[in-house]
Amino acid sequence: MNSYIDILFWIRQKKWLLIALVYGMFMHHVVTPPPDLNPAAFDALIIISMALILIITEPLPLPAIAMFMLFMQVVLGIDSANNVASSFMNDAVFFIMGSLMLAVAIVSQGLDKRLALGIITLTGHKTWRIVAGFTAISAILASFIGEHTVAAMMMPVGLTLVRYAHKDPRKVAGLTAALLFSIAYGATIGSIGTPSGGGRNVIMMNYWAEFGAGSVTYLEWIKYVYPMVLFQIPITVFILLWTFKPEHSNLDSAVRKLVVDVARAGKIKGREWLAIFLFILVFLGWVFLSEDFGLGIIALLGVFLYLSFGLVEWQELNRKTNWGVILLFGAAISIGIQMNQTGAAEWIAHVIITSLGNVIDNPAVLQGSVSVLLTGVMSNILSSSATVAVVGPIVLDLGGDQILIGFATAIASAFGYFTAVAAPACTIIYSSGLVKSKDFLRAGWKMGVLSLVSLLGLSLLWWPLL
Amino acid sequence: MTKTNTPFDPKSLKFLTAVSSAEYSKPTLKMGALIASVFDASHGVVYVGERASEFHGSSVNLTRQNLDNWNIIHPGLEVLEWALQELKALSPDNEELAKIQFNPDHVYEEDGRVRVILPDDKGCRIELVLREGELVDQLRKEIQLEGYDLAIIGGSQNKRHLAHSILQYLPASVFVLQKFNPQKKYKLLLLVDDSSATSKSIEWGAMIAEKLGWPVRTLTVSKTKRFGAGYQGAADKAKAYFDSRGIEVEQFFLTGDPVRTFVEFAGDNHFVIMGASTLNPVKQFLFGSKPIQTLKQTDVPIVIVR
Numbered sequence: 001m002n003s004y005i006d007i008l009f010w011i012r013q014k015k016w017l018l019i020a021l022v023y024g025m026f027m028h029h030v031v032t033p034p035p036d037l038n039p040a041a042f043d044a045l046i047i048i049s050m051a052l053i054l055i056i057t058e059p060l061p062l063p064a065i066a067m068f069m070l071f072m073q074v075v076l077g078i079d080s081a082n083n084v085a086s087s088f089m090n091d092a093v094f095f096i097m098g099s100l101m102l103a104v105a106i107v108s109q110g111l112d113k114r115l116a117l118g119i120i121t122l123t124g125h126k127t128w129r130i131v132a133g134f135t136a137i138s139a140i141l142a143s144f145i146g147e148h149t150v151a152a153m154m155m156p157v158g159l160t161l162v163r164y165a166h167k168d169p170r171k172v173a174g175l176t177a178a179l180l181f182s183i184a185y186g187a188t189i190g191s192i193g194t195p196s197g198g199g200r201n202v203i204m205m206n207y208w209a210e211f212g213a214g215s216v217t218y219l220e221w222i223k224y225v226y227p228m229v230l231f232q233i234p235i236t237v238f239i240l241l242w243t244f245k246p247e248h249s250n251l252d253s254a255v256r257k258l259v260v261d262v263a264r265a266g267k268i269k270g271r272e273w274l275a276i277f278l279f280i281l282v283f284l285g286w287v288f289l290s291e292d293f294g295l296g297i298i299a300l301l302g303v304f305l306y307l308s309f310g311l312v313e314w315q316e317l318n319r320k321t322n323w324g325v326i327l328l329f330g331a332a333i334s335i336g337i338q339m340n341q342t343g344a345a346e347w348i349a350h351v352i353i354t355s356l357g358n359v360i361d362n363p364a365v366l367q368g369s370v371s372v373l374l375t376g377v378m379s380n381i382l383s384s385s386a387t388v389a390v391v392g393p394i395v396l397d398l399g400g401d402q403i404l405i406g407f408a409t410a411i412a413s414a415f416g417y418f419t420a421v422a423a424p425a426c427t428i429i430y431s432s433g434l435v436k437s438k439d440f441l442r443a444g445w446k447m448g449v450l451s452l453v454s455l456l457g458l459s460l461l462w463w464p465l466l
Numbered sequence: 467m468t469k470t471n472t473p474f475d476p477k478s479l480k481f482l483t484a485v486s487s488a489e490y491s492k493p494t495l496k497m498g499a500l501i502a503s504v505f506d507a508s509h510g511v512v513y514v515g516e517r518a519s520e521f522h523g524s525s526v527n528l529t530r531q532n533l534d535n536w537n538i539i540h541p542g543l544e545v546l547e548w549a550l551q552e553l554k555a556l557s558p559d560n561e562e563l564a565k566i567q568f569n570p571d572h573v574y575e576e577d578g579r580v581r582v583i584l585p586d587d588k589g590c591r592i593e594l595v596l597r598e599g600e601l602v603d604q605l606r607k608e609i610q611l612e613g614y615d616l617a618i619i620g621g622s623q624n625k626r627h628l629a630h631s632i633l634q635y636l637p638a639s640v641f642v643l644q645k646f647n648p649q650k651k652y653k654l655l656l657l658v659d660d661s662s663a664t665s666k667s668i669e670w671g672a673m674i675a676e677k678l679g680w681p682v683r684t685l686t687v688s689k690t691k692r693f694g695a696g697y698q699g700a701a702d703k704a705k706a707y708f709d710s711r712g713i714e715v716e717q718f719f720l721t722g723d724p725v726r727t728f729v730e731f732a733g734d735n736h737f738v739i740m741g742a743s744t745l746n747p748v749k750q751f752l753f754g755s756k757p758i759q760t761l762k763q764t765d766v767p768i769v770i771v772r
Contacts, residue, residue, distance in 0.1 A: 002637075004746070004747040004748055005634070005635065005637075005747045008634070008635075008747055008748070008751050009606070009635045012631065012635070013603060058519070058520060061520065062520050062521070100524065103525070103528065104528060107528055107532055110535065112532065112536075148522070148525040148528075151525070151529065152525060152528045152529040152532055153532065155529050155532070155533065156529075156532055156533050156535070156536035156538060159533065159536070159538050160536055160538065163538070261536075320524060320527065320528055320531075321524060322523060322524030322525075324520060325520075325521060325524070383519070383521040383522070385521075386521065420519075421519045421521070421522075424521075424522040424525040427518050427519060427521075427522035427525065427526055428522070428525055428526055428529045430518075431516075431518050431526045431529070431530070431541075432541060433515070433541035433542075434541075
């Protein structure tokens with residue numbers, strides 16, 4: 001009797017795995033590939049659609065999904081084991097690995113207290129200025145050190161202010177939401193600013209190289225995208241204050257308590273200066289050496305330096321780094337490369353262009369709209385980086401300027417304002433239990449409109465000048 | 467599951483109350499504490515929070531560890547701290563319980579859960595546990611790990627679509643506090659039939675009625691006009707058991723669709739106790755069962771005894 005219940009419970013928990021397997025077997029054994037799609041490309045599409053089902057519904061741990069994507073490529077005869085292995089590891093995966101470890105190394109230095117003091121010194125006590133300061137600092141820092149690192153450092157500052165403003169943060173829900181969303185949305189809009197702002201940017205750079213679209217340097221990326229970051233900061237502040245209407249216009253007492261709190265940390269120590277110096281070195285490496293060495297290798301070099309100077313222990317890095325995500329991105333990029341090599345990406349792009357060609361006459365508008373909308377919608381369901389890994393090969397085959405389409409896609413992958421799952425910064429503030437799903441919708445649609453308009457303005461007014 | 471139909475030793479019973487927040491879980495915790503004291507059972511309190519998407523799980527963990535440095539504790543631990551204070555307030559005479567202090571730094575991560583280490587908890591038999599993930603999955607794991615006999619779940623957590631999973635997969639008796647009002651004096655309604663689970667539910671009903679002083683009614687429903695020997699025998703056995711413990715009981719015999727009759731009779735002023743289904747799990751999975759349908763359709767507190 002018990003074993004029956006165990007089996008039924010297993011079915012309940014793994015139903016999406018079973019659905020994905022049945023779907024995969026049906027597609028592979030029953031459905032005939034379209035005549036203009038070769039069998040290997042068809043199988044690549046089956047693997048990626050099965051992986052999408054598994055990633056969204058999470059019946060398996062992420063590393064298991066990564067392994068599934070890898071062995072299925074060999075089992076279905078898409079490529080040899082050695083080729084799959086070599087497509088699995090590349091500079092984008094090195095970068096994701098390095099940036100996740102750098103996040104642990106930086107957060108563990110306790111620099112957040114310095115950051116808090118710096119922000120408060122700049123903004124003063126007025127609520128709107130604090131929200132503006134949080135948004136701007138989160139955006140600018142996230143551009144360089146990644147949104148997850150910034151959100152992890154800023155969250156304690158925001159929550160401490162809220163708790164000093166009121167013992168029960170739920171009683172000041174507007175203030176709480178405004179401060180926490182200024183961190184999350186600030187970090188999200190900033191993450192598009194440079195290649196190191198998010199793994200998805202580096203994944204796109206990797207696809208440009210794979211597709212022979214050319215290369216973009218760190219500074220060129222900034223030149224193309226940073227104006228959008230700067231444009232969005234003030235409007236994001238306005239949207240947050242308009243949507244959440246903080247209960248207090250002045251946080252005088254909370255700020256004073258926070259200053260007392262952070263002052264206990266004393267003067268900045270040599271170890272902290274060293275941590276900052278090492279990050280500046282990494283940043284300079286990304287700016288000036290990434291064309292020769294790759295962003296990922298420089299990130300790993302940074303991790304090596306942090307370990308060498310004893311700023312972080314390997315055990316801590318090992319424990320706090322999400323190895324499952326690294327494996328998953330390696331596998332997703334590997335299947336993305338297969339989509340390109342087998343012609344699957346080109347086939348989907350062709351189907352999209354043919355289907356929508358009658359609706360939108362202008363090819364450039366069609367390519368831009370499809371890449372932005374497809375990426376924007378998927379990034380709210382999946383995660384932003386996974387979306388670029390999956391959608392990247394397709395949008396680059398839509399035609400038109402692959403660099404500009406790639407930029408539009410990488411930018412649109414940051415439009416995950418509507419749910420807590422898209423961006424790490426959004427998940428982090430959601431985990432506080434103080435913001436609700438509907439808060440993401442309330443502010444998210446306004447942010448979505450802002451970002452779409454900003455991207456349109458950037459592509460029509462700024463990019464033609466470059 | 468293994469304890470079905472065996473006379474139970476109240477001293478060895480373990481009850482688990484699932485709480486979600488200080489705002490919504492107060493009646494659930496109060497009833498959990500009361501029922502645990504009625505049975506002199508040890509009492510676990512579990513908070514099941516949402517689990518972050520695995521994509522960003524490490525970023526969330528990194529943030530939480532950083533929050534610890536600022537003395538901001540995990541939202542789930544805040545709920546458990548509140549639960550401990552509530553338990554103390556509910557038992558002001560319990561000196562052992564009063565000594566227990568909550569320290570968010572004293573937690574132990576094991577088997578995919580976080581257990582709060584409570585010093586000086588000898589004699590109180592309190593357990594505070596934090597879990598993250600899907601409610602039924604996490605409750606099942608906790609029950610299997612600690613061998614709980616009864617899971618107490620608030621009505622807000624009993625979304626009707628979960629009724630099936632709660633009853634089918636939790637390997638313990640289940641008490642769902644739907645629209646439970648701690649101030650209200652309920653009548654205890656025991657659903658009696660010829661199934662093997664009835665005898666244990668009679669024992670549970672008698673203990674609750676004795677301690678809370680609630681009037682007891684038994685209800686036996688037959689689909690046909692005729693009540694067979696099994697049904698009549700079960701009702702007589704229930705009456706005899708209550709009589710032997712000096713508890714007055716009113717007996718009702720009705721005909722009709724069992725679930726609809728239970729629900730209509732229960733109205734809004736009964737506290738229902740019924741035995742778990744003895745149907746084959748696969749049949750339950752496919753067609754449901756009387757307890758599952760009753761739980762789905764009624765709005766009163768209900769204990770399903772396994």
